[in-house]
Amino acid sequence: MSKREAVIVGVADLPLKDGKVAVPMSVLQAQALCARDALADAGIPMHAVDGLLTAGMWGVPGPGQLATVTLSEYLGIAPRFVDGTNIGGSAFEAHVAHAATAIEAGRCEVALITYGSLQRSEASRNLAGRPSVLTMQYETPWGMPTPVGGYALAAMRHMHEHGTTSAQLAEIAVATRKWAAMNPSATMRDPLSVDDVLASPMISDPLHLLDVCLVTDGGGAVVMTTAEHARAIGHRKPVHVRG
Numbered sequence: 001m002s003k004r005e006a007v008i009v010g011v012a013d014l015p016l017k018d019g020k021v022a023v024p025m026s027v028l029q030a031q032a033l034c035a036r037d038a039l040a041d042a043g044i045p046m047h048a049v050d051g052l053l054t055a056g057m058w059g060v061p062g063p064g065q066l067a068t069v070t071l072s073e074y075l076g077i078a079p080r081f082v083d084g085t086n087i088g089g090s091a092f093e094a095h096v097a098h099a100a101t102a103i104e105a106g107r108c109e110v111a112l113i114t115y116g117s118l119q120r121s122e123a124s125r126n127l128a129g130r131p132s133v134l135t136m137q138y139e140t141p142w143g144m145p146t147p148v149g150g151y152a153l154a155a156m157r158h159m160h161e162h163g164t165t166s167a168q169l170a171e172i173a174v175a176t177r178k179w180a181a182m183n184p185s186a187t188m189r190d191p192l193s194v195d196d197v198l199a200s201p202m203i204s205d206p207l208h209l210l211d212v213c214l215v216t217d218g219g220g221a222v223v224m225t226t227a228e229h230a231r232a233i234g235h236r237k238p239v240h241v242r243g
Helices: 027-042 063-075 088-104 134-138 148-162 166-181 194-199 227-232
Strands: 006-013 051-054 081-083 110-117 202-204 218-226
Touching (some): 006 027, 027 063, 027 110, 027 218, 051 063, 063 081, 081 088, 088 110
Parallel strands (some): 051 081, 051 110
Antiparallel strands (some): 006 218, 110 218
């Protein structure tokens, strides 16, 4: 029996204008649009999806508790493999790894990974902090802005242990902006220098305004299947998952 190898065969993201969706929609609609376009890119119909991976949907009270169930119903599919792992911004890299494992083990044939957020349109992310329960009892009462404050603490610790400087941290923002400049869909594409970053207002020491990620709407989808299936449907350039 030959090994089932997982490959990426379709991708799509949500079109934005100035960091917002062009027309009002829900996060379910945002994910459905991305799913439709990614599946079209892959040449695979929606009814063939038997694996669904998605993280919590910001800005939607209730459905975010059972994101995989809610989205499955919305898309009209009944996947036999689901994964709602949510580890923040890196959830979707984990989803690719989990989908690859599921595909290789035969738990599903076509995996759809999605996410959608309308946090800018809904102004659902602010500096007010979160309820002071569980671990937040040590942070919220003291006025630490979240989530940037957590990254600021990590950056400060890195500086303490390794002698990292603010200028070195600023190089991350500069490099990211260079990539954005090559993307016509990016929200901010103007040139950015280390001096620009260091001259921007301090948000949460040691992170300046231009160190911090943008708050935007957004969404995306990735379609994965086996290399054998990709060949069978005539997909020309599947992306092999190596890590």
